[in-house]
Amino acid sequence: MTGHVRISLAAWGATVLGSLVLTPVFSGPFLFISAxxxxxxxxxxxxxxxxxxxxxxxxxxxxxxxxxLISFFFLRDTLKFGLVPWRETALEFNQQMVNAMxxxxxxxxxxxxxxxxxxxxxxxxxxxxxxxxxIAVQISQAAWAGLLLLIMYTxxxxxVHGGLPALLFIPPAIGYIxxxxxxxxxxxxxxGRRISGVSHLDAAEPVEASALGQAGRRIGLSVVALAxxxxxxxxxxxxxxxxxxxxxxxxxxxxxxxxxxxxPMLDMGKNLKRGDNVTALTYTGxxxxxxxxxxxxxxxxxxxxxxxxxxxxxxxxxGDLTPPPGFTGDLGKVQTTKMQIDVSRSFRSQFAPVxxxxxxxxxxxxxxYDVSALDVVSSNGQVVGGQKYSLTAYDLQPTPQxxxxxxxxxxxxxxxxxxxxSIDKRITALAxxxxxxxxxxxxxxxxxxxxxxxxxGGFTYSTDASPQSGMRALSAFLFDNKTGYCEQxxxxxxxxxxxxxxxxxxxxxxxxxxxxxxxxHIVRMxxxxxxxxxxxxxxGWVRFEPTPSARVASTxxxxxxxxxxxxxxxxxxxxxxxxxxxxxxxxxxxxxxxxDLPGGDSGAVIDTGNWFTNxxxxxxxxxxxxxxLLCIPWLIRALIRRKRFARAPGRAGVEGLWAEIRDTARDxxxxxxxxxxxxxxxxxxxxxxxxxxxSQALRLARGVEAVRYAGLSDLQVDLRAEAATVRKxxxxxxxxxxxxxxxxxxxxxxxxxxxxxxxxSDLLDEFxxxxxxxxxxxxxxxSGRHAN
Numbered sequence: 001m002t003g004h005v006r007i008s009l010a011a012w013g014a015t016v017l018g019s020l021v022l023t024p025v026f027s028g029p030f031l032f033i034s035a036x037x038x039x040x041x042x043x044x045x046x047x048x049x050x051x052x053x054x055x056x057x058x059x060x061x062x063x064x065x066x067x068x069l070i071s072f073f074f075l076r077d078t079l080k081f082g083l084v085p086w087r088e089t090a091l092e093f094n095q096q097m098v099n100a101m102x103x104x105x106x107x108x109x110x111x112x113x114x115x116x117x118x119x120x121x122x123x124x125x126x127x128x129x130x131x132x133x134x135i136a137v138q139i140s141q142a143a144w145a146g147l148l149l150l151i152m153y154t155x156x157x158x159x160v161h162g163g164l165p166a167l168l169f170i171p172p173a174i175g176y177i178x179x180x181x182x183x184x185x186x187x188x189x190x191x192g193r194r195i196s197g198v199s200h201l202d203a204a205e206p207v208e209a210s211a212l213g214q215a216g217r218r219i220g221l222s223v224v225a226l227a228x229x230x231x232x233x234x235x236x237x238x239x240x241x242x243x244x245x246x247x248x249x250x251x252x253x254x255x256x257x258x259x260x261x262x263x264p265m266l267d268m269g270k271n272l273k274r275g276d277n278v279t280a281l282t283y284t285g286x287x288x289x290x291x292x293x294x295x296x297x298x299x300x301x302x303x304x305x306x307x308x309x310x311x312x313x314x315x316x317x318x319g320d321l322t323p324p325p326g327f328t329g330d331l332g333k334v335q336t337t338k339m340q341i342d343v344s345r346s347f348r349s350q351f352a353p354v355x356x357x358x359x360x361x362x363x364x365x366x367x368x369y370d371v372s373a374l375d376v377v378s379s380n381g382q383v384v385g386g387q388k389y390s391l392t393a394y395d396l397q398p399t400p401q402x403x404x405x406x407x408x409x410x411x412x413x414x415x416x417x418x419x420x421x422s423i424d425k426r427i428t429a430l431a432x433x434x435x436x437x438x439x440x441x442x443x444x445x446x447x448x449x450x451x452x453x454x455x456x457g458g459f460t461y462s463t464d465a466s467p468q469s470g471m472r473a474l475s476a477f478l479f480d481n482k483t484g485y486c487e488q489x490x491x492x493x494x495x496x497x498x499x500x501x502x503x504x505x506x507x508x509x510x511x512x513x514x515x516x517x518x519x520x521h522i523v524r525m526x527x528x529x530x531x532x533x534x535x536x537x538x539x540g541w542v543r544f545e546p547t548p549s550a551r552v553a554s555t556x557x558x559x560x561x562x563x564x565x566x567x568x569x570x571x572x573x574x575x576x577x578x579x580x581x582x583x584x585x586x587x588x589x590x591x592x593x594x595x596d597l598p599g600g601d602s603g604a605v606i607d608t609g610n611w612f613t614n615x616x617x618x619x620x621x622x623x624x625x626x627x628x629l630l631c632i633p634w635l636i637r638a639l640i641r642r643k644r645f646a647r648a649p650g651r652a653g654v655e656g657l658w659a660e661i662r663d664t665a666r667d668x669x670x671x672x673x674x675x676x677x678x679x680x681x682x683x684x685x686x687x688x689x690x691x692x693x694x695s696q697a698l699r700l701a702r703g704v705e706a707v708r709y710a711g712l713s714d715l716q717v718d719l720r721a722e723a724a725t726v727r728k729x730x731x732x733x734x735x736x737x738x739x740x741x742x743x744x745x746x747x748x749x750x751x752x753x754x755x756x757x758x759x760x761s762d763l764l765d766e767f768x769x770x771x772x773x774x775x776x777x778x779x780x781x782x783s784g785r786h787a788n
Contacts, residue, residue, distance in 0.1 A: 004049050004137055010182035011136045011145065012042040014175030015129035018149040021168050022121060025156045028113030030121040037069055037122065038129035045133055059134045066126055074119045096120070099310070128152060132179075142183035146176045264296060264351075264508045265306050265487055268528050277526040280347045280510065285339035286355065287395070290512025290521050292543065293341075293353040296375040297533060299413070299505040303420030304470040306491055306506050309413075314368025314377060317361060322371045324357035324394065326412055326540030335395045345386040347525070352376040352384045353510055355393040356533075356541070362389045372413060398539045398558050403443040408501065409537035416503040416535065423495070424475040431496040442502045446534050446544055447559050449493050453546035454555070458482055459489070461550040486547045490530040493546040503535035507543070511552065630744065637663070637746045649718035654707045657723035661685075661700070663748035664727050668734045678705040685726065693729035696722040 016035045023031065041062045048058045071078070071085040074096070078088040100120035104111065111117050128148050136142040149172045283293075300309040315322075323331055336359055343353065352363060358374050361367075366380045378384070411417045434452050438444035453459060460483045474495065477488045484492075494504040508530055513523035529552075533541045545555045640663075644656035658678070665672040670688065673681065682701025686694050700722040707717055731739060 005046050006182045007137050008042050008046050010179045011133045012038050014179045015132050017175030018152045018172040019125045020171045021153045021156055026111055026117060026121040028118050030118045033122050034125035037126040040069060041066055041130055055138055062130055066130060070123060136179060142179050149176055268508055277524050278346050279344050279522060280525050281341055281343040281353060281523050282520055283339050283341040284520050286337050291355045292509060294356045294507050294509035295351040295353055297373040297505045297507045299415045301420060303422040309415040311370055314370050317364050317367055317369055320360050321358055321369055321374060324540045325372055326535055328538045336392050337395045338392050340390045342388045343384050347385050348383045350378040354391055357394045359392040359394055361391040400558055402539055403536055403558060406536040406538050412503055412535050416505050417498060419498050422471050424471055427496060428499040431499045445500050446497060449496055450544050450546050450559060453489050453493055454548050459548055461485060461548050486530045489546040490532045494532040497534055505533050507531050507533050633745055634743055645720055651707050654704055654717050654719055657719055658704045661723060661726055664730055666748045667742035667746040668730060669738055689726060689729040693725050696725040700726055
């Protein structure tokens, strides 16, 4: 096998192994298609190299082949004559990439096996494989190809929630080592035939014993071992240390919460169950008893997760926002309310907390808003933490009569009425059974669902419930355990509403918080909340509150009179303006069961508690961990020394004592010689110890000499007392600072690490021998040829 073929195949293998790190991000057959395309690129490169094609032309031919294959697999309808990529192919490819980037930014891993996402993953892996081939084969710099493998690993490692499994680092590391080995073997072969049969293990076996081979094996072993072991030994870093995906890192005190655009529901659950109950924001203005502040709305449910549906680029905030979707009244007659919001730096989110529906906001420049959700989001990854802004919101208070009279009309969008195919049929039957007395009126149906969740269904509020919102978890919540927190109540009611043909979505945001001084309201991290929004023609999106009173004291005022409206619905949606009603009372009451609520009493002052619970315990834990880590070398030396002095008298015991004197001398910075004989070292010891210990040092050296060269019986030699005296004498003759250094970081400890590396390399040599013997067994004719 020629050198360029070997490196080409190694580059292909490294690319395939490196692409395994993308399996937690993408799904579908992207890995197999990528391996095939990279194999095709590699085959073309090998063929052109064998045909003596000019080196600079090979990458261009490979690129043309790659474009043709990707177009044929994914964009066949745009090819001219069914074979040639054309302008339409480039435009469609660009649109598919835009769609893929939009899905990646909005959805959390693993991504669905959609065609545009598969095309994106395949294109990235194949392009990476082409670059690796060019760098390793054409430019002959295989070491630099490792940067591309590192980039392929770091992208999912930084974006996947919870990080990647530690073992996923091993495949790209092995691929990189194989690539380096192939290049090293090719470089070495240019000097002539490789010399075999010089291994220190078995001179008759064809095992490479060059310094290059040994160094490569040791480096490879160290890299893979560290990658596999360190993540298991070191404590996990908290989220936010290196940023939290699209949520941003922000600037703050390190405590708080993050809400990302990929999976806001998951982030909310984490903050409620494990986050610190620090202040998220404060606001003034608005209704006297507070107002719900919404971050965004989740309108896409795939049967597993509620997410934000694909959106177009948001509109710039230049003045008043667009009217609330679905509202057909006269907004000029609707009362507005003004607010000032101050967001804490500890809250990291690209979404700005605002009431719904929003009329105007002072955030400009790099902030946009979505016309369907009326949420305000950063356009450049900036977080809202530390922002102060003022806003004006509509104080919509629809009456029960208006909601009752709303006639079902067209769907507001393509997502909020979709029901996943995997829906549990029992959920549809339950929704119909609970609302059979509503006679098809959507408002009465929604009010009955809300009442069932809050009062009649026998549900219990608890954050100990599973944070998942998949179909199985939702079915278990509705029919089995009936225990959950706001996520389960909101998603359960939203899905049941869709089965009744009521468009619905789930809002993520904050409860009104606690009233403070001078009209200020304080909103904390544990005030994060989820609630369903249902769509009524002529009124728009209307908030409902299915979460039990153990968490939320009251329901929206427009649902209080549900069931008492008896007028027949009109034949057309009402166009009467919505007038402000009595202010609702969305206060959070004191929990009936504080143990089931995050943080206990949500009205407690966050600065209460002692120094231990407010960070002292964490500081003690970190300090203890650092001290323990620093004490590892001292602990290892102490255990080794104890083991040596505990050995029974005999040859092994004498050698252990002599090794202890050697290590003590190294720890104290003395120039112990590994090449000197025991007699020479005994004379050297006489010059290092005081006069009262010289006789013991001489007996120790003579004993070691007798055991090694005179063949003394093992049972006759016990030099533990002499070794203890010599060691103590060496220790007392050294300065205090040097002694402390020898305790905390003994240099002899590093010698054992080097010895471990040597033994590991010997294991690799044994592995090489096994491969060589297997090769000789499978291909015996080669041995005969060498013999001749």
